[in-house]
Amino acid sequence: MSHYYSKEQNDIESNPSSFNFNFKGLELQFKTDNGVFSKNYIDYGSFAMLKAFMPNNIDLPILDMGSGYGPIGITVSKLYKKEVYMCEINERAFKLSLENIKYNNANCKAFNSDLYEKVEDKQFSSIITNPPIRAGKDIVFKIYDGAYNHLISGGELWVVIQKKQGAPSSKAHIEELFGNCEIITRDKGYYILKAKKED
Numbered sequence: 001m002s003h004y005y006s007k008e009q010n011d012i013e014s015n016p017s018s019f020n021f022n023f024k025g026l027e028l029q030f031k032t033d034n035g036v037f038s039k040n041y042i043d044y045g046s047f048a049m050l051k052a053f054m055p056n057n058i059d060l061p062i063l064d065m066g067s068g069y070g071p072i073g074i075t076v077s078k079l080y081k082k083e084v085y086m087c088e089i090n091e092r093a094f095k096l097s098l099e100n101i102k103y104n105n106a107n108c109k110a111f112n113s114d115l116y117e118k119v120e121d122k123q124f125s126s127i128i129t130n131p132p133i134r135a136g137k138d139i140v141f142k143i144y145d146g147a148y149n150h151l152i153s154g155g156e157l158w159v160v161i162q163k164k165q166g167a168p169s170s171k172a173h174i175e176e177l178f179g180n181c182e183i184i185t186r187d188k189g190y191y192i193l194k195a196k197k198e199d
Helices: 044-052 071-080 091-103 137-150 167-178
Strands: 017-023 026-032 062-065 084-088 108-112 124-129 151-162 182-187 190-196
Touching (some): 017 071, 026 071, 044 151, 044 182, 062 071, 062 137, 071 084, 071 091, 091 108
Parallel strands (some): 062 084
Antiparallel strands (some): 182 190
């Protein structure tokens, strides 16, 4: 069976479903399917990120890296009236995100992208990621490294990661990259990390 962090999901039988998500007065609906991350409802890590995240005042798009079918990116776009780019390697999740953007009338652009492949020439005000832990530390750290290169000066990287899945090593790596990394909150074992690009 393919893992959800892979481009194609052709060997996984499709079984489309949907759920409603109510958050801070927003009423959203997300279409999901087999072979995508957290298909039945928004995972708690993403929910913790949505509770903690606050956009800065830089007038550039936000990037949701590893966006899945779109719960973080679409919610952030609707809640804060921001343009959000979303990158996702899983083709099935990417196609679902296109449907979810349209259905929820969100100001988002989705890309079927291996990490930053499709947004190499872009810079962002913030980059949000709920990184694909099962893809391995190498991929996760490439997300952090790429974030530094794709953030404008003053831009922020926001990460949600469980302590038991590597929050301390992620914090150390990000701190080495950015020169800073703070724990915004701890929420049921999840850490929300934030780093600011200051050069």
